[in-house]
Amino acid sequence: MMKWERLNDNGFTTANKIVNMKISEQFQDNKLEIACDNSATESEKPTPKYNEELDNCCAELLQTLKHMTKIQLKMEKLTSTTKAICDLETFHHGAGKCTAPFFHTWPTPYFFEVSLKLSEMYKKELQLKQTIVQDIAHSADQDLMMVYLSSWLYQPYIENSSKLLLEAMLLETGHRQC
Numbered sequence: 001m002m003k004w005e006r007l008n009d010n011g012f013t014t015a016n017k018i019v020n021m022k023i024s025e026q027f028q029d030n031k032l033e034i035a036c037d038n039s040a041t042e043s044e045k046p047t048p049k050y051n052e053e054l055d056n057c058c059a060e061l062l063q064t065l066k067h068m069t070k071i072q073l074k075m076e077k078l079t080s081t082t083k084a085i086c087d088l089e090t091f092h093h094g095a096g097k098c099t100a101p102f103f104h105t106w107p108t109p110y111f112f113e114v115s116l117k118l119s120e121m122y123k124k125e126l127q128l129k130q131t132i133v134q135d136i137a138h139s140a141d142q143d144l145m146m147v148y149l150s151s152w153l154y155q156p157y158i159e160n161s162s163k164l165l166l167e168a169m170l171l172e173t174g175h176r177q178c
Contacts, residue, residue: 014061082111086108104172114169
């Protein structure tokens with residue numbers, strides 16, 4: 001999760017640069033429109049220029065999204081593995097309790113439920129970020145760009161309980177001491 005948070009911060013910084021470039025570009029375009037003579041023909045109007053810095057920032061944001069996708073896929077694999085352990089326990093021990101629990105106090109099905117809940121949160125958040133990456137550099141609406149930025153930063157699909165759930169999972173597996 002620390003990697004996810006670091007990537008989220010880096011992605012926000014990059015997205016912020018993109019939005020600032022887009023707003024600056026709009027401001028420059030508006031100044032040019034005012035300065036241009038209205039009688040100019042279409043062929044005389046300046047064509048939009050290629051912005052290499054914007055393109056580099058978009059590539060950087062896309063790379064950040066790819067790294068976040070890898071993290072989310074690892075979460076899905078861990079959830080799948082936990083589900084398989086639940087199924088194996090059920091097969092081996094039937095409906096009765098397992099004599100050798102995998103975790104300190106949680107039954108395996110509960111660990112799976114928590115893992116699935118976390119995985120679903122991050123999956124939804126990743127889908128939102130994919131939409132943002134696809135649209136942020138193409139939007140002309142400043143309000144929409146601000147919504148994209150705040151959505152990236154505040155991660156609306158990741159509940160506040162996620163950190164507590166993750167810490168509890170780490171305690172249950174022995175990866176974190178009290």
